[in-house]
Amino acid sequence: MTDTTDSRGTAVPSNRLSRLWHLGRATGDLAAGVGFKGLIDIARTRNGGQPARIQLSPEHTRRFTERLARMRGAVMKMGQLMSMDGSDIFTPEAAEIMSALRDRSEPMPLSQLSRVLESEYGAGWNKQFKRLELTPIASASIGQVHRAETKDGRRLALKIQFPGVRESIDSDIDNLAFLGRSLGMAPKGIDIAPFLDEARRQLHREADYAAEADAMDAYRDRLGDDADFFIPSVHRDLTTPSILAMDFADGVPIDHLAGPDYRSAERDRAATLLMRLTLRELFELNLVQTDPNFANYLYDADSGRIVLLDFGATKPVSPELVEQFRNLARSAIAEDRDGVRAACVGLGYVGETDPKQHVEAMMDLLQMASEPLKHPGHYNFGTSDLFERVYHSGRDLFHSGVFTTAPDPETMFLHRKFMGSFMLSRRLRARVDLSEMARDCIGPMPS
Incomplete structure (x- = not known):
């Protein structure tokens, strides 16, 4: 019932x-x-x-x-x-x-929710469930999530899209x-x-839940057997273009680790795992979940696993774009300005004919942004003001009106993911050895 x-x-x-x-x-x-x-x-x-x-x-x-x-x-x-x-x-x-x-x-009100359920599952939809909680456990911009249990005993989370x-x-x-x-x-x-x-x-x-179900399965396949993460399984018999049925997963939103009930070691470990995952998504999996919303990650204290949710914003990344970012990261770490400039041109951050002083300013910005990659040992995101420095410098460059080119719009969502991972690490006041994991992901540095 x-x-x-x-x-x-x-x-x-x-x-x-x-x-x-x-x-x-x-x-x-x-x-x-x-x-x-x-x-x-x-x-x-x-x-x-x-x-x-x-x-x-x-x-x-x-x-x-x-x-x-x-x-x-x-x-x-x-x-x-x-x-x-x-x-x-x-x-x-x-x-x-x-x-x-x-x-x-x-x-949404119950009357609207009922219409969605009947439209997707048909009349008598409730006969499939032993229990479906009509009060959502989460509500976002595109849909809301309900806890449910089927007649055959499956514990599910149903993501139901707003009409x-x-x-x-x-x-x-x-x-x-x-x-x-x-x-x-x-x-x-x-x-x-x-x-x-x-x-x-x-x-x-993001609004096609059948496509999101496919993205969840594809991501799980590429991630492989990783004991630190859990991706809920999709239940296809109850998934439609407007309802995504998946395993119910226990846990608290990842940013709750910033509270007094959790130790700094837990915060550091969670931030390290998610930072490494961000780099793996781009450089190894070539499949990036681009929505950095903190609510998309749950922390299960009993198992120590991080639950990965919401794959609607998952995007494959072309090998060519991955290689451009790899070249940029390697050059920035090595402080190779010629290499940084070549990568900037390749990515569309600057044009071949842009004024020299503005190209230099762009390279200075990227060198500043790469600070955690070059920092030996653990970088303390909790005390860093890097986000403010990069943000304000980048804003001034963006509004200068002197650049003749613009990056591929596809990079917008990659930047969004990078920024979200940084902001989460800062929110957790975490210390992360990003330089070591970056070298593992981008491969050997040029001699």
């Missing part, structure tokens, strides 16, 4: 007009918070090729994020990414509230692109269309 506990939630806007209306109201809250003078300042900074800096009150930011959280889907997903950069785009007070987007997605999310991705991205252009969020001269198209493709992959 099902658990009839009431799950209070708000209905997910599921057609284009209703989603446009909600985004319009969110934009209205944003414009009201910025004010007339703020809009004039945005126009001025946009015309000057500088990043817009939005000053919002906590109240207007709360309204804006509540609107995005209510919409879920691509709008909320992009808002979550924006919140990662909130320390620069928003005031500190607003940035703190924006960060709540990572955790505040509301569940209309898949169909609204294209219109959501188009509406967000219009909003970004209107507010001058992109620097002058930068064509963001290829990056939005890559985001569009990525979101379509």
Whole structure:
């Protein structure tokens, strides 16, 4: 039988007009918070090729994020990414509230959930289950997760997609692109269309649960027998394009290790395992799970294993791109500036004809970013200010408007994974010997 506990939630806007209306109201809250003078300042900074800096009150930011959280889907997903950069785009007070987007997605109401279950499983769907808890144990931008037990005794987690999310991705991205252009969020001269198209493709992959099931199996095959990690098995008989059925896995979100109940040795080990996995994904598996959300990792204290969840953002990486990153890493570690420059050109970070001073600045940035790879012994992420240094230097370069080329949009999601792994290590205040594991993954250094 099902658990009839009431799950209070708000209905997910599921057609284009209703989603446009909600985004319009969110934009209205944003414009009201910025004010007339703020809009004039945005126009001025946009015309000057500088990043817009939005000053919002906590109240207007709360309204804006509540609107995005209510919409879920691509709008909320992009808002979550924006919140990662909130320390620069928003005031500190607003940035703190924006960060709540990572955790505040509301569940859909029971009436909407029931319609999804009946649409995917048919009438009498509940007869397949001994128990299905209608109150979700997790809710994110694209779907929510429910604990269930089948009549034959299988303990499952059902990831159930919000209705209309898949169909609204294209219109959501188009509406967000219009909003970004209107507010001058992109620097002058930068064509963001290829990056939005890559985001569009990525979101379509994330919204196809049958494809995610295939990605889970492919990742498990490539990872092989690794006692430090657990990937839940997919239950195909209960998996549809909008419901992913998998083993239920015990554990706590990985960032809980930052709390007082866990020892520094546990934090160091967990960060080391995930850092090594990040490098293996690129250089060995050639298959990268590109979503760095902390909730995608659970820590099982009893077994010491890390549970890997959410493979919707999994991407294969071409051998050519892997080799370019391998050359960049080797050259950065060896402080070979000619090699770094060649790798930068190959990756599209700089063009052959870009001004020398800007190419040098890009190489300086990459040498700075490689600091943990070159640091002998354990690098202390808890005390490092590297993220702030790289972020602000990179922002200034990005908005300089002098570069003649742009990297392959595919690299955007690889950068997202690298940054997420760094931020998790910092969140855990971990010490990681990244230099040794990097050498193991990229192979022997050039003589």
